[in-house]
Amino acid sequence: MEGRGSAVNTTASRPVTRRSKSYGRSCVEAPSYFWQTPGHLTVLKIPTSRGAARSQLITNKVDPEHIALLVKNEWKLSYVTPLHHFRHTQLKSYSKHLAAFIAAEKQQGVAVEVGLEVGFKVTFTAVLGLAETDEDAETVFIQIQSKPVFAAAADAPKVVWRGWLTCVNGDPEYLRSLPPDFVSLPLFCTSGPESLTTLVKSWFERAFDCNFGSLALNSTTLNWLAALWTGCHSTCNIRYLKLAWSLPSQPPLDVSYTVNPQDAWELWNSIHPEESTDDKIDIKEVQSFINGLETHFFRHFKIYLSAGTLVKVSTALGSAHLDGKLKIGNSDYITTLLTLLTESALLKMPT
Amino acid sequence: MDAQATSVLNRIIRRIPNKNIENLLKKWNSLSADQLRALDYTRPKWMIVEHVINFCEENRLNLKHITNLEMIYHIENPDQGTWHACQLAEAQDDAVCVELTQFKEQFKLSNPTKLFFHLRIQSSKHEDEAIWIRIAWGDNFSKPNHLKPTYVVHHLHTSYVFISNLMAKHKIFLCQALVIATKHGSIKDGHLSTRSLTAMRDLLLRHYQQVFPNAHSRIPQERKTLSSHPCIGKEHSDHEEMRHQMSCEAFGHSPSPKLETAVYRLETRYRGNGNHTLSDREEFFRGVVRFSSSSLLDSLRHCVASGMAEGPVTPLLSAITQRGRNYFVITDKGPGVSSQASAPRA
Numbered sequence: 135m136e137g138r139g140s141a142v143n144t145t146a147s148r149p150v151t152r153r154s155k156s157y158g159r160s161c162v163e164a165p166s167y168f169w170q171t172p173g174h175l176t177v178l179k180i181p182t183s184r185g186a187a188r189s190q191l192i193t194n195k196v197d198p199e200h201i202a203l204l205v206k207n208e209w210k211l212s213y214v215t216p217l218h219h220f221r222h223t224q225l226k227s228y229s230k231h232l233a234a235f236i237a238a239e240k241q242q243g244v245a246v247e248v249g250l251e252v253g254f255k256v257t258f259t260a261v262l263g264l265a266e267t268d269e270d271a272e273t274v275f276i277q278i279q280s281k282p283v284f285a286a287a288a289d290a291p292k293v294v295w296r297g298w299l300t301c302v303n304g305d306p307e308y309l310r311s312l313p314p315d316f317v318s319l320p321l322f323c324t325s326g327p328e329s330l331t332t333l334v335k336s337w338f339e340r341a342f343d344c345n346f347g348s349l350a351l352n353s354t355t356l357n358w359l360a361a362l363w364t365g366c367h368s369t370c371n372i373r374y375l376k377l378a379w380s381l382p383s384q385p386p387l388d389v390s391y392t393v394n395p396q397d398a399w400e401l402w403n404s405i406h407p408e409e410s411t412d413d414k415i416d417i418k419e420v421q422s423f424i425n426g427l428e429t430h431f432f433r434h435f436k437i438y439l440s441a442g443t444l445v446k447v448s449t450a451l452g453s454a455h456l457d458g459k460l461k462i463g464n465s466d467y468i469t470t471l472l473t474l475l476t477e478s479a480l481l482k483m484p485t
Numbered sequence: 486m487d488a489q490a491t492s493v494l495n496r497i498i499r500r501i502p503n504k505n506i507e508n509l510l511k512k513w514n515s516l517s518a519d520q521l522r523a524l525d526y527t528r529p530k531w532m533i534v535e536h537v538i539n540f541c542e543e544n545r546l547n548l549k550h551i552t553n554l555e556m557i558y559h560i561e562n563p564d565q566g567t568w569h570a571c572q573l574a575e576a577q578d579d580a581v582c583v584e585l586t587q588f589k590e591q592f593k594l595s596n597p598t599k600l601f602f603h604l605r606i607q608s609s610k611h612e613d614e615a616i617w618i619r620i621a622w623g624d625n626f627s628k629p630n631h632l633k634p635t636y637v638v639h640h641l642h643t644s645y646v647f648i649s650n651l652m653a654k655h656k657i658f659l660c661q662a663l664v665i666a667t668k669h670g671s672i673k674d675g676h677l678s679t680r681s682l683t684a685m686r687d688l689l690l691r692h693y694q695q696v697f698p699n700a701h702s703r704i705p706q707e708r709k710t711l712s713s714h715p716c717i718g719k720e721h722s723d724h725e726e727m728r729h730q731m732s733c734e735a736f737g738h739s740p741s742p743k744l745e746t747a748v749y750r751l752e753t754r755y756r757g758n759g760n761h762t763l764s765d766r767e768e769f770f771r772g773v774v775r776f777s778s779s780s781l782l783d784s785l786r787h788c789v790a791s792g793m794a795e796g797p798v799t800p801l802l803s804a805i806t807q808r809g810r811n812y813f814v815i816t817d818k819g820p821g822v823s824s825q826a827s828a829p830r831a
């Protein structure tokens with residue numbers, strides 16, 4: 135009887151199996167892209183089509199005072215990973231903690247003088263109504279006011295820093311896949327001195343075990359904004375469509391092309407007719423729109439705008455800059471804008 | 486010294502960095518050597534201003550001297566504020582014979598009795614022999630305002646006049662005076678405005694290195710020659726040279742006058758990619774294009790030389806140098822004009 139081919143496993147012919155030493159994690163598994171962070175069990179897809187911008191009288195859903203705050207300033211954008219154990223019911227205690235943290239950090243290295251008040255008052259407010267789907271968490275607005283050291287009682291404290299965390303129409307699969315302790319508010323907008331922004335971020339990082347990163351918009355997002363905003367012209371006068379490119383010549387050349395809004399709208403309408411039953415706008419249509427403008431420019435000046443970068447898009451509805459700066463002009467279309475930005479934030483987050 | 490004189494003096498001294506104040510005061514020649522030596526330029530500005538005001542009062546200087554100082558400051562630092570170019574037209578036969586004294590006389594005479602303006606005319610002592618005019622406007626009811634003077638620069642026997650800080654309501658008087666003093670028939674807007682007077686002057690008076698199309702010579706390129714290894718050959722050197730030649734013909738050789746912006750108002754029909762109902766429209770696709778850079782001509786030249794702009798250089802861009810303007814309104818001249826995109830060069 136030959137050993138080879140026998141079905142009986144003798145010690146000699148047993149295949150050698152590698153024992154996986156389990157130190158809590160399997161070392162033999164191929165390094166998975168996803169095993170580090172809980173929640174990213176689904177791959178986020180970059181959407182190639184989205185609904186047209188719809189006007190919403192947002193003031194029906196959201197307190198107009200809050201909306202006024204959002205529309206007033208220029209915001210610097212960042213993304214933030216999901217927050218661990220963040221509770222919308224604990225906002226008051228967060229306000230106190232953050233105020234204390236800022237006071238402590240500002241006093242580091244400075245001799246503590248008895249009686250000298252380093253006055254910072256922090257307010258966390260929940261802005262209800264911006265969230266669109268059931269999975270979206272409610273927006274949180276943070277305001278830091280400084281109490282001047284020798285202020286009279288009647289002096290109103292001055293607001294020195296504002297920020298807000300939001301999630302609008304976030305990818306539902308992703309949000310559902312998060313473990314229950316995590317809240318995702320991926321878009322963080324700030325306005326105010328950089329030193330305070332850094333302090334707020336470090337407090338969040340320590341308190342909720344999250345990570346911040348700057349959200350630079352890419353040219354695709356800017357292209358979407360240009361098309362979406364132009365499409366709104368029939369319902370809300372956008373007053374102008376201004377696109378700014380930067381060409382890498384020496385010295386760098388800035389080209390800004392301000393298109394008459396009616397003409398821009400007619401161009402967009404010829405690509406994506408308004409009456410079309412399909413409410414979805416495809417990325418190809420957006421690209422065709424931008425290409426049309428670039429080609430019209432080329433026919434006149436023979437300069438390839440594609441050699442440069444689209445840096446800024448602005449209309450009366452708002453403006454967005456490649457560096458991640460945002461200005462909201464009109465609150466009626468804020469939902470569409472925030473949806474786009476929430477998406478960018480979710481995509482930018484490290485998986 | 487009255488209040489206006491002190492405020493003008495204050496403003497001048499505050500603008501200049503401390504190290505340049507000494508030179509300016511020396512050129513002004515209205516303070517004695519002792520006084521100049523007594524000034525300490527390391528002190529804070531407000532202290533220097535106070536000392537200078539005191540010295541002026543000691544020397545009994547008045548507004549006239551102060552306006553002289555301001556003028557000297559502007560002649561030495563011409564690249565401030567916004568300058569606009571105007572062009573004189575319809576020269577009379579004896580326009581070429583106008584001399585400085587004649588110009589001054591005629592200009593002063595043209596001051597209509599209803600409007601009182603304080604005038605100061607002098608020839609800049611630089612080689613360019615330009616005439617500088619400072620005008621502080623007033624009217625029947627108020628004294629001339631010295632805090633907002635208009636400056637006018639004219640090079641005799643050229644047809645250009647450069648103006649800074651002129652209000653619309655005074656424009657007609659100034660134009661009238663200029664036209665009479667230079668013996669021309671009319672003056673019109675030159676459609677050129679920059680922050681730098683030097684750039685404007687160099688561009689219009691062609692004080693830069695122009696390149697003319699020439700079949701034989703090629704301009705040597707002053708590129709930083711990367712140490713060219715004998716085994717490395719550039720495939721497209723011919724094309725590069727041709728592009729370089731084109732760019733220099735259109736925008737001049739470096740260094741070019743430092744223009745900062747060019748604005749084009751487009752009122753032409755849509756010429757985007759075909760297939761759209763828009764191309765058949767009769768209406769114009771309106772828009773405004775604005776180019777800006779720290780040195781516009783250098784940027785444009787680099788764009789053409791590097792291939793970011795397709796050659797031959799479109800007349801819209803070369804008109805900046807050829808016609809000396811930076812504001813254009815572009816319209817479709819007619820059915821004959823249809824700029825086809827030229828095939829990209831291989």
